[in-house]
Every structure is written in structure tokens, then in C-alpha cells.
Amino acid sequence: MSKNVNSPVLQPVTIGRLQLKNRIVMAPMTRSRADDAGVPPDYAADYYAQRAEAGLIVTEATNISAQARGYPRTPGIWTGEQIAAWRQVTAAVHRRDGKIFLQLWHTGRMSHPDLHAGGALPVAPSAIKPEGQIRVHDGMKDFVTPRALETHELSAIIADYRRAAENAKLAGFDGVEVHSANNYLLEQFVRDSTNHRTDQYGGSLENRLRFPLEVVKAVVDVWGADRVGIRISPLTTAPGNTPLDSDTMATFGAYVDALSALGLLYIHDIEGVTQLNREATDGVSFSALRARFHGAYIANNQYTLALAEQTLAAGDADLFSIGRRFIANPDLVSRLRDGAPLAEAPREYWYGGDATGYADWPGMRGDVLAQQ
Numbered sequence: 001m002s003k004n005v006n007s008p009v010l011q012p013v014t015i016g017r018l019q020l021k022n023r024i025v026m027a028p029m030t031r032s033r034a035d036d037a038g039v040p041p042d043y044a045a046d047y048y049a050q051r052a053e054a055g056l057i058v059t060e061a062t063n064i065s066a067q068a069r070g071y072p073r074t075p076g077i078w079t080g081e082q083i084a085a086w087r088q089v090t091a092a093v094h095r096r097d098g099k100i101f102l103q104l105w106h107t108g109r110m111s112h113p114d115l116h117a118g119g120a121l122p123v124a125p126s127a128i129k130p131e132g133q134i135r136v137h138d139g140m141k142d143f144v145t146p147r148a149l150e151t152h153e154l155s156a157i158i159a160d161y162r163r164a165a166e167n168a169k170l171a172g173f174d175g176v177e178v179h180s181a182n183n184y185l186l187e188q189f190v191r192d193s194t195n196h197r198t199d200q201y202g203g204s205l206e207n208r209l210r211f212p213l214e215v216v217k218a219v220v221d222v223w224g225a226d227r228v229g230i231r232i233s234p235l236t237t238a239p240g241n242t243p244l245d246s247d248t249m250a251t252f253g254a255y256v257d258a259l260s261a262l263g264l265l266y267i268h269d270i271e272g273v274t275q276l277n278r279e280a281t282d283g284v285s286f287s288a289l290r291a292r293f294h295g296a297y298i299a300n301n302q303y304t305l306a307l308a309e310q311t312l313a314a315g316d317a318d319l320f321s322i323g324r325r326f327i328a329n330p331d332l333v334s335r336l337r338d339g340a341p342l343a344e345a346p347r348e349y350w351y352g353g354d355a356t357g358y359a360d361w362p363g364m365r366g367d368v369l370a371q372q
């Protein structure tokens, strides 16, 4: 018998109206294989279908509009061609009895004029330059100071989210995840270090939460709250190394309360600094945030099966998302069930390139996994 066949983490579970095969979620991962028009390649359907053993897949972050783009070769969901390509992906995952949510993205200031027509500046709540550099078509470049959005422009961005949510429906997704983590546009509004606005979208905590909540409400209008999740990263310091908020727990406590009141399906919490550590610093308690939310709680960041089992037993999470381990282990759930060794994905395959190092990882018995 497989070593971990009885692990509670690997048993079926129902959240909202979604029946999942297990409590493992494939975390969203940008892999930069789309073309310059933001259309995912054919082999993206293989890649996602090969990983359909996960209880739920959350796709790579997907731009809601041309303005939303921050990195080369990231996919979009605002054109017919993009919708058609995503339809291939969802059909392939559904053929393997998987469930898949689309992650809706606007990068805000984490972008560069090289990504925008006419070299336009990236937009943000306030004209505050991120620390460091960003990847553009030909390597790394320094961030620039973004253009602060005018109040009247915000309703157009909300409309972009709404249309992206509608397009996700047309593309056959099971639901959507609003990306409000890792210091992209929505988090830039939430944080007091990146939002210095003086209109009704800045200043008080209530004002800083206004735009993200209006976005979430627009998406909920399209999908219903029980098909909408949200990703947050209270302790991420990206793109630098310093805390982004003067009172992280107060900010995220209020945010989570408001999201809970909207009846969202789940919050997807990156615990600690994304990929780097799992420390609960700055007065943040993940279990306290979890307790304030009525829907499901997806825990993320450096989870192993053992840590997921411990956390589930403590009642501190419902689902567990795993990112990097899914890159080289398409059949990760089977491997966890069998206690089989896990393959390592060299970093050169993480972003960019083609099907190599992406849709060609073998299963644990060296078998080529079925295509689409």
C-alpha cells in the first residue's frame, strides 16, 4: 500500500460547491511561455493537464488588459485569441477530472515602459518607484517611477476586471482568483507605503481597501462569491526587503473581515515572505487571519506533506498550495501519496523558453505523461 494513502491531506474535500479530489492546490506560477500577444502556447494545455491530479489548479497570473502587463510573455484574458487558447487548457484539465481557476492580474507599478505601447509609464496608486529591477524583453532594467492613476481612471480598471472575469467564464474556468498579493496593483492600494493618495482611495485604511474591494465585488457580480477566491501576502516585502505596511495586522485584519463579509470562496494566504521564509513577523498571526474568514483558507509557502498534515490537524488551514514542487513533478500528488522522491527543477526553466522543462517532465516511473 502507498505510504501516505490515508493522509487526511490527500482525501477528497468539498469547499463551497466545489468537490476537490484532495486538499493540494497547484499554486499560481508565471512561466512566461505565452507569445507577445499574450496567447498561451498549445503545450500549456499539456502542462496543466499533466498536473490535474491536484485538487485545484490556480493558473499563472493572467493580465486583465494590455495596461496590466508587467513581464514579457505573460498570458492575457482580454482578446478572443487568448480566450480560445485558455479554452484548450480548461478542456484538457476537465478531461482529466481536474478543477482550474484563472488568476486575474494587474501588475501596477511592477512593470516597465518597454512592455507598453509607445513606452507609456506603468500605472499605480501613487508615483512611487519600486526598489530594484524588473525583467523586460532583453534582460533586467531598473524600475521607473509609475504614473499615479487619476480617480476617474479607476472605474475603467474595474471594468477591465469585470470583462476579464466574463472572459474567464467563456474560457471554461471553474472560477477565478483575484491576485491581491506580491505587491501588484491591488496590494499597492492596500499598503500605506505604496498608497499616498488623497482622494477616497487613499489615506484611511477604509479608503485604501476601497479599490481592491470594488474590484472583488465586480468579479463576484460575474461569478457569484462561491466561485471567487483571493490571494494575499501580508508579509511579503517584494520587491525590496522592508515591510510595506506600518501596521500589517490591522490592515490585513480589516481586509480579511471585508472579504469574509462578501462571502468569498477562499483566501489564499502566502504565509511569510513569498518563497523565502515562513516567519510570522510584524505582529501577524496567520491563524488569527484564518479565524476571521468564514470561507476556506488555502495556506501557501514552503509546504511539505508533513507540514500540511500538522497544520490541518491543528485546524489552521483547509487546503495547501504548492508551487515550485509542481514544476518538475507533474504527478506530485501521486508522489506524495507514495512517498516517492521529488525531482528538482533547474531555475533556468522557471521563466521563458518552450515546452522543455515545462511540459516534458516525466512521471515518477519515468513515464511520459499523456498529452492534452
Ligand SMILES: Cc1cc2nc3c(=O)[nH]c(=O)nc-3n(C[C@H](O)[C@H](O)[C@H](O)COP(=O)(O)O)c2cc1C
Pocket: 027, 028, 029, 030, 031, 059, 060, 061, 103, 179, 181, 182, 231, 270, 274, 275, 300, 301, 302, 303, 321, 322, 323, 324, 325, 350, 351
Ligand atoms: C516560477 C514562479 C512563478 C510564480 N508566479 C506566481 C504568479 O504568477 N502568481 C502568484 O500569485 N504567485 C506566483 N509565484 C509564487 C508561488 O505561487 C508561491 O507562492 C511560492 O512559490 C511559494 O510556494 P512554494 O514554496 O510551494 O513554491 C511564483 C513562484 C515561482 C517559483
